[in-house]
Amino acid sequence: MIEFKQVSKVYGTKQALRDVSFTIQPGEIFGLIGHNGAGKSTAIKSLVSIINPTRGEIWVDGEKLDQNRLEIKKKIGYVPDSPDMFLRLSATEYWNLMASAYELSDEEMTQRLTYLLDLFDMKENQYGIISSFSHGMRQKTFIIGAILSNPDIWILDEPMTGLDPQAAFDLKEMMKEHAAKGKIVLFSTHALEVAQQICNHIAILKKGEILYDGTIEDLQAENENQSLESIYLKMAGREAQSATGGVE
Numbered sequence: 354m355i356e357f358k359q360v361s362k363v364y365g366t367k368q369a370l371r372d373v374s375f376t377i378q379p380g381e382i383f384g385l386i387g388h389n390g391a392g393k394s395t396a397i398k399s400l401v402s403i404i405n406p407t408r409g410e411i412w413v414d415g416e417k418l419d420q421n422r423l424e425i426k427k428k429i430g431y432v433p434d435s436p437d438m439f440l441r442l443s444a445t446e447y448w449n450l451m452a453s454a455y456e457l458s459d460e461e462m463t464q465r466l467t468y469l470l471d472l473f474d475m476k477e478n479q480y481g482i483i484s485s486f487s488h489g490m491r492q493k494t495f496i497i498g499a500i501l502s503n504p505d506i507w508i509l510d511e512p513m514t515g516l517d518p519q520a521a522f523d524l525k526e527m528m529k530e531h532a533a534k535g536k537i538v539l540f541s542t543h544a545l546e547v548a549q550q551i552c553n554h555i556a557i558l559k560k561g562e563i564l565y566d567g568t569i570e571d572l573q574a575e576n577e578n579q580s581l582e583s584i585y586l587k588m589a590g591r592e593a594q595s596a597t598g599g600v601e
């Protein structure tokens with residue numbers, strides 16, 4: 354279980370998150386939805402210990418994050434939104450780095466990697482330098498790195514961006530399979546149709562605040578069964594912003 358308890362983050366004078374609370378149960382695919390700059394990556398980076406919230410608490414499986422960072426990190430596979438610092442490595446070098454960070458044995462590494470290379474159609478590119486890859490190939494490289502150790506919790510920051518239709522389909526199936534085993538998948542997305550297809554829990558963020566936390570079915574039931582897109586745009590879009598006094 355993942356719990357955010359009134360988490361706030363301020364960068365300088367910018368309030369990126371304000372009193373964000375939600376709970377993700379085992380078996381859930383949780384989608385964080387919001388405009389550019391809504392605070393999705395800030396929430397995710399707080400959970401994977403890249404940044405510290407200014408206020409509030411994050412708990413994972415009953416343990417407080419700031420008191421159990423190492424143990425919690427080992428449970429998490431994370432795909433960053435712009436992992437620039439690894440671009441000079443080859444894909445294989447990156448995966449080896451991930452395997453050693455998660456203390457995988459050579460045998461486990463070989464077994465998992467063989468499976469994932471095949472699944473993501475990356476065999477031919479395994480020795481290529483990441484900076485020479487297309488966006489989709491980079492994305493596949495980082496997804497493979499994140500799930501190489503078969504972590505319980507998958508945290509994916511905009512994982513579908515740049516994936517071809519086959520890879521996007523395969524990833525969605527993998528996310529569903531992972532959640533069906535009672536594990537957690539948390540991802541951010543701008544693709545509402547993806548959220549609609551696979552999420553059993555969503556949170557809509559706007560300017561660092563949670564506007565909605567619950568199931569898509571409940572959200573639609575509360576809104577005359579309109580499409581997720583039209584509900585989202587009413588809640589978080591330009592129309593809603595002008596109704597509340599304009600964009601910052």
Ligand SMILES: Nc1ncnc2c1ncn2[C@@H]1O[C@H](COP(=O)(O)OP(=O)(O)OP(=O)(O)O)[C@@H](O)[C@H]1O
Nearest residue numbers: 364367368369387388389390391392393394395396
């Ligand atoms: N390191 C930083 N320093 C200052 N401000 C930051 C920093 N990182 C993020 N912000 C600001 O915090 C707010 C939330 O940013 P964040 O990256 O979390 O949004 P996001 O929802 O992930 O956006 P996107 O969909 O564009 O990736 C934005 O206003 C952003 O400019």
